[in-house]
Amino acid sequence: MAATKSVLKLIGVPQSTCTTRLLIVFAEKDLEFSLYQPDLANGEQKRKPHTDKHPFGVIPVLEDGDFRIFESRAIARYLAVKYHDRGSPLVPPVGDTKAWALFEQWASVELSHFDPFASVTYVQKFINPKNGTPSDESAVTTAIKILGQKLDVMDGILNKQAYMGGETFSLVDVFYMPTMNGLFLAGEGHLITSRIHLDDWWKRLTARPSWKKVLDAYTQQK
Amino acid sequence: MAATKSVLKLIGVPQSTCTTRLLIVFAEKDLEFSLYQPDLANGEQKRKPHTDKHPFGVIPVLEDGDFRIFESRAIARYLAVKYHDRGSPLVPPVGDTKAWALFEQWASVELSHFDPFASVTYVQKFINPKNGTPSDESAVTTAIKILGQKLDVMDGILNKQAYMGGETFSLVDVFYMPTMNGLFLAGEGHLITSRIHLDDWWKRLTARPSWKKVLDAYTQQK
Structure with a gap:
C-alpha cells in the first residue's frame, strides 16, 4: 500500500x-x-x-x-x-475552558493592540516604497506613536510571563512573528530591540528552527 | 441553604x-x-x-x-x-474541530474585515463630536470607502447563509452588533439598510429579546 x-x-x-x-x-x-x-x-x-x-x-x-x-x-x-499531539502543542488541550479563555485573551491582544499599528507601519514603510506606491506619512506617524505605547505594555507583560500567550511558546507568539519581522523590514526594529523583555522574547522566537526554515523559504522566493 | x-x-x-x-x-x-x-x-x-x-x-x-x-x-x-447548554448555544460544541474552524473563520472576518473600518466611522462621526473632540475627516472618508466594499462582500455572504457565522445565530453575530449599531449612531445606517441581505440580517438581530434588553439598559444609563 x-x-x-x-x-x-x-x-x-x-x-x-x-x-x-x-x-x-x-x-x-x-x-x-x-x-x-x-x-x-x-x-x-x-x-x-x-x-x-x-x-x-x-x-x-x-x-x-x-x-x-x-x-x-x-x-x-x-x-x-x-495536530495537537504532533510537534509543538501551540494551543491548550481541547476542553480546558480556562486555558483556552486565556489563550484567546492573549490572541486578541495581538490582533487588537498590535497588528493594526504594526501592519500600517510595515505596509507604508516597506511594501509601498518597494511597489512605488506613495506612503501616508501621517498614518505612519500616528501608528508608530500608538505602537510605542502598546509595546511598552507588551514589554511589561513579558516581564511577568515568558511568552505572549503565557509561560510556553504558543500560537499567540506565531501570530506576532510575521508582522513583528515586518517592523524590522520597515526599519523600525529598534522599537523591539530597545525594550529589554521584547528583545529577549524576539531573540528566542527567531532562534527557533521553524523560523529559520520559513525565513529560508521566504528568501528563496524573493 | x-x-x-x-x-x-x-x-x-x-x-x-x-x-x-x-x-x-x-x-x-x-x-x-x-x-x-x-x-x-x-x-x-x-x-x-x-x-x-x-x-x-x-x-x-x-x-x-x-x-x-x-x-x-x-x-x-x-x-x-x-454555559454552552444554557440559552442560545452561540458557539459549536467543544471538540467539533471543523465547526470551530469555520466559527473562527467568520469571527476573524468580523475583526479583520469589518471592525477596524466601522469603529473608525463610529468614533470619528459619533463619539468625537459628542465629546467635542476634532474628527479626522480623511480617516472617515477612507474607512467608509473600504467599509462599503467589505459590506458588499458581507451582503454576498448573507445571500448564501442566514447568519454571519453560518446557518444559525452565533457569537459571530453578537461580535458585530455593537459596532454595527454604532454605524447607525454615526448616521451611516444607510450602509446597512441599502443592502438587502445585510438589512434583513440586521432586522432579525435587533428583533432578538437580548438586544432589546441591552438597548434598554444602555438607554437608562445615558
Missing part, C-alpha cells in the same frame, strides 16, 4: 505575512503540504475561482481534502487543534 | 461597544452578573488597581470568582463555552 499523500493544500505566497504565519505552523508541526501561489500581480486572487474560496479576494486559504477554510489565524487554530 | 449568588462580575460601562458585546451574551444566556462601572472620565481605567486587571488600561474585564479575563471577544468565548 502506498504511503498516504498529504492532502493539505495552502493557497498563498511566502512573501505575505498572513501566509508566513501558516508556514511557521507547518514547520512547528513538521507537516507536509503543497503550496499554490496565485498570481497576485495579475489580480488572480480578486477573480473567480479564487473568490469562491475567499469571498474577500485575499490569501491565504487552506484546503484539507474537501474541507476549506480562510483567514490565517483561523486556519492556524484549526491545524493546531487537529 | 441560601441560593448560590452569582460570582460573575463585569467591569465596564454599557455605553462602550466592547462592554455591550458582553451584555448581549449575558442576556442570551440569561446569566446573573454584577456590573462595576469605572469612572472613565477621571481615567480610573488607566491607573492601578485597574491596570493590574487589564494591562492596556481599557475595559471590559470579567471576574468569575478568582478567574479573571480581559478582551471582550475572549470573554464572550469563555462564557459561551462555559
Whole structure:
C-alpha cells in the first residue's frame, strides 16, 4: 500500500505575512503540504475561482481534502487543534475552558493592540516604497506613536510571563512573528530591540528552527 | 441553604461597544452578573488597581470568582463555552474541530474585515463630536470607502447563509452588533439598510429579546 499523500493544500505566497504565519505552523508541526501561489500581480486572487474560496479576494486559504477554510489565524487554530499531539502543542488541550479563555485573551491582544499599528507601519514603510506606491506619512506617524505605547505594555507583560500567550511558546507568539519581522523590514526594529523583555522574547522566537526554515523559504522566493 | 449568588462580575460601562458585546451574551444566556462601572472620565481605567486587571488600561474585564479575563471577544468565548447548554448555544460544541474552524473563520472576518473600518466611522462621526473632540475627516472618508466594499462582500455572504457565522445565530453575530449599531449612531445606517441581505440580517438581530434588553439598559444609563 502506498504511503498516504498529504492532502493539505495552502493557497498563498511566502512573501505575505498572513501566509508566513501558516508556514511557521507547518514547520512547528513538521507537516507536509503543497503550496499554490496565485498570481497576485495579475489580480488572480480578486477573480473567480479564487473568490469562491475567499469571498474577500485575499490569501491565504487552506484546503484539507474537501474541507476549506480562510483567514490565517483561523486556519492556524484549526491545524493546531487537529495536530495537537504532533510537534509543538501551540494551543491548550481541547476542553480546558480556562486555558483556552486565556489563550484567546492573549490572541486578541495581538490582533487588537498590535497588528493594526504594526501592519500600517510595515505596509507604508516597506511594501509601498518597494511597489512605488506613495506612503501616508501621517498614518505612519500616528501608528508608530500608538505602537510605542502598546509595546511598552507588551514589554511589561513579558516581564511577568515568558511568552505572549503565557509561560510556553504558543500560537499567540506565531501570530506576532510575521508582522513583528515586518517592523524590522520597515526599519523600525529598534522599537523591539530597545525594550529589554521584547528583545529577549524576539531573540528566542527567531532562534527557533521553524523560523529559520520559513525565513529560508521566504528568501528563496524573493 | 441560601441560593448560590452569582460570582460573575463585569467591569465596564454599557455605553462602550466592547462592554455591550458582553451584555448581549449575558442576556442570551440569561446569566446573573454584577456590573462595576469605572469612572472613565477621571481615567480610573488607566491607573492601578485597574491596570493590574487589564494591562492596556481599557475595559471590559470579567471576574468569575478568582478567574479573571480581559478582551471582550475572549470573554464572550469563555462564557459561551462555559454555559454552552444554557440559552442560545452561540458557539459549536467543544471538540467539533471543523465547526470551530469555520466559527473562527467568520469571527476573524468580523475583526479583520469589518471592525477596524466601522469603529473608525463610529468614533470619528459619533463619539468625537459628542465629546467635542476634532474628527479626522480623511480617516472617515477612507474607512467608509473600504467599509462599503467589505459590506458588499458581507451582503454576498448573507445571500448564501442566514447568519454571519453560518446557518444559525452565533457569537459571530453578537461580535458585530455593537459596532454595527454604532454605524447607525454615526448616521451611516444607510450602509446597512441599502443592502438587502445585510438589512434583513440586521432586522432579525435587533428583533432578538437580548438586544432589546441591552438597548434598554444602555438607554437608562445615558
